[in-house]
Structures are given as structure tokens and as C-alpha cells.
Amino acid sequence: MIRILHFADLHLGVETYGRPDPQTGLNTRFLDFLRVLDEVVAFALNSQVDLALFCGDAYKSRDPSQTQQREFAKRLARLSAAGIPTFLLVGNHDLPNAPGRATAVDIFDTLQVANITVANKAATYRIHTAKGPVQIVALPWPRRGVLLSAEETKNLSLEELDRELQRILADILAVCFRELDPALPTVLAAHISLAGAKWGSERPALLGREPLLLQGNLSHPHLDYTAMGHIHRHQIMGPEHSPIVYPGSLERLDFGEAQETKGFCVVELDPGRKAGQRLLKLDFHPVQARRFHSIEVRLSPEDAQPTATLLHTLEQHRQAIEDAVVRVQIHLHPHQSRELDDAEIRRGLRGAYFALPLALEVEHRPRARLSLASAQGRTPLETLQEYLVIKKTPATRAQKLLQYARRLMQPESEDRPAP
Numbered sequence: 001m002i003r004i005l006h007f008a009d010l011h012l013g014v015e016t017y018g019r020p021d022p023q024t025g026l027n028t029r030f031l032d033f034l035r036v037l038d039e040v041v042a043f044a045l046n047s048q049v050d051l052a053l054f055c056g057d058a059y060k061s062r063d064p065s066q067t068q069q070r071e072f073a074k075r076l077a078r079l080s081a082a083g084i085p086t087f088l089l090v091g092n093h094d095l096p097n098a099p100g101r102a103t104a105v106d107i108f109d110t111l112q113v114a115n116i117t118v119a120n121k122a123a124t125y126r127i128h129t130a131k132g133p134v135q136i137v138a139l140p141w142p143r144r145g146v147l148l149s150a151e152e153t154k155n156l157s158l159e160e161l162d163r164e165l166q167r168i169l170a171d172i173l174a175v176c177f178r179e180l181d182p183a184l185p186t187v188l189a190a191h192i193s194l195a196g197a198k199w200g201s202e203r204p205a206l207l208g209r210e211p212l213l214l215q216g217n218l219s220h221p222h223l224d225y226t227a228m229g230h231i232h233r234h235q236i237m238g239p240e241h242s243p244i245v246y247p248g249s250l251e252r253l254d255f256g257e258a259q260e261t262k263g264f265c266v267v268e269l270d271p272g273r274k275a276g277q278r279l280l281k282l283d284f285h286p287v288q289a290r291r292f293h294s295i296e297v298r299l300s301p302e303d304a305q306p307t308a309t310l311l312h313t314l315e316q317h318r319q320a321i322e323d324a325v326v327r328v329q330i331h332l333h334p335h336q337s338r339e340l341d342d343a344e345i346r347r348g349l350r351g352a353y354f355a356l357p358l359a360l361e362v363e364h365r366p367r368a369r370l371s372l373a374s375a376q377g378r379t380p381l382e383t384l385q386e387y388l389v390i391k392k393t394p395a396t397r398a399q400k401l402l403q404y405a406r407r408l409m410q411p412e413s414e415d416r417p418a419p
């Protein structure tokens, strides 16, 4: 039995909601991302994994810092030293912006680090594991600009472009498939989106502008397992005997992923069985990713002590707040915004790993913006106050802006020091 650990979309270098760690000087979110990677490496070392298969996007950017590279290399070195072959597929975040430049992971290939294979081009690779050879058809992130010339695409619609790219990629895969030995366990590793896959919050703003394959483009009777990367949400597609699997990313990027379980996949193949029928087991192993917790509070219009109500609600969420990135959304009525004590509420969020500024949503008459009519009968200051509430300005900032406005609106003579 060959045990394969399949993970993807590490994105080292994402530091949103982090701060410098006083002990290491590193960003605390960077440490979060390393900690989940450590969980993956520890599992590989402790659970007789025969092959670590990484399906792309090691870093956040194509130009990772030296520190990011050092920390990634340290973990790969542990796998390498333990004799666990590691296969690194190149994702879009690892790619340089010019074909002649190195990808972010090419260095391991260049140095010929033992037990590490970098797949930066579409090909069939043969990897020797302790339990015998595995063949991997690799499809790194395809660059449209490399596969299709400007001349070929200038008159194509987006749909035609998609179809043309699918045709080219299917041709490339067909060449790789031809080299397959049906006697060996076979895995396809691809970094790309598939039609029908569910996106998490990282869904590209311009879906349709990036390469997209159909499940059919990836299918071949010899495949025992298809290891995907790119989409951050864990999901299993394709036929049961030869599934197509996104393990998802290892850490959360934002609140859109609050409910997603993060982790990696462990696959067991029986080399003794026939081609396309070797999958024995597919397990998903969750990791301890940073928790994101959202709290939504709706204040009743009669509530005269909104701060107390909020503190009470936060107390009920105490456990979930602890060590989490926390966001509090408050739906309130215009007269209540003045009663909210921002500092007091933030104290109620103690223990959070990171607390976002309070998001105030004012429930009022069905009007999204200030109209001339509504501005009538109000003082300019009241109008400004309502504007700030509509704009969801955090309470402390709103208070400061109102203070300035008050000063500006005061007559020259009052309360202003002589020049």
C-alpha cells in the first residue's frame, strides 16, 4: 500500500490581521501559516507517508522574501532528510511574469535537493517511493500567453478562448497520458480550476478570464487519483473509484472561509490492483487553522443601553472569541450610535487574536443615501453624523470627525486660540 499526502495552496506571506511577533520579529500570521505546514510535515513523518504531493501556490507572491523561502525550505528539508519524496507542482502564485525567469520553487530543482521534484512543466514524472514507483502526470498552472499567441486569440470571444485553451491542454495531457505505464499507480496533479467546482471567498474577481477545464478534460482510465490545487475550498469531485480532489488551502484568508474546515488529504493506493482501481482510501485531515469568528448583533430600537447589550452578547461568545480573528457587526438605530462605547466594547473583545473595527449598520427608513428632503430640518452636524453612520465609519473615527466638524462649524471668535 502506498500512502500519499496531498496538500496545496499554502500561500506563505499572507499577513492580513497579523502583527510583528516580539520574540521572532516575524509576522504572527506568517507563523500561523508555518504552524499548519508543520502539522502537515509532522503527519508525513509520523504516519509512514510514502509521497508528499504539493499541488501548487507555495507563496503569496512570485517574489517571496528570503525569510519565507528559508522557512519553506526548512520544512521541505525535514521531509527530504526523512527520505520522503516530495513533489512540488508550480501554481500561478509561484510563476514569474516572464518565461525565462525562475519560478519561486525552481531553486530546489537547481540545487538537486534529494527527494524533491519540481514540476514546472506539463509532463509525466516517475517518482520512486519506499513502496515502489508512482507515476504522476503534472499539469502546472497553464499560462495563456505562452500557450496561445496574441495573433491566435485576437478575434476570439472569451468563450472561444476558453474552448481553445481546453483543447490545447487536453492535447498536452493526451501526450502525457500516452507515456503512462498501466502497471504503475497513477496520479494526475493539476493546478487549475474545474468547471462546477465550488469557490470559497477567494473566487477570482474575473472568473472567465482564467483557464478553466472540464472534468472530462482530466479523465483517463489509468488514473487512480487526481490531486488538484488552486481552489481554496476542500471538495471531492469525479467518480468514486478515481476522485478529483481539491484539499483546499491550509489557512484561512478571510471571513468568507470562517466555516470551512482546513486541512490536507491522505490517499492510499494498492499497487497490486488494476489501473484505475487502486484507490483504497481517501481521508481528509483537518489542521488547526486560525479561527475566524463573526458576531452579528441586532439592537432593538427600545434598547437604551446598547453597550451593555453588546457586552452581554460578547460574553456569550467568549470561547469563540478566544484566539480568533473577530468581526462584530452591529445593526442599530440612529439614536443608538451615540450611546455605543467603542472602547468598552473593545475591552469586551479581549482575548481575541485580532478584533476588526466595529461595523455599524444603521437600520432606518428605507433610504440608502442622504436626500435633500431628509437633510431638511437637521443641523449640518446631525446630517454629518447620519452620513458617517451610513458610511459605516467606525465609532471612534466618527467621533473624531464629528469633533473636527464641530470645531469647523463654530464661529471664529469662540473657542479658538489667538494666532
Ligand SMILES: [Mn+2]
Binding pocket: 056, 057, 091, 092, 093, 191, 229, 230, 231
Ligand atoms: Mn492558484
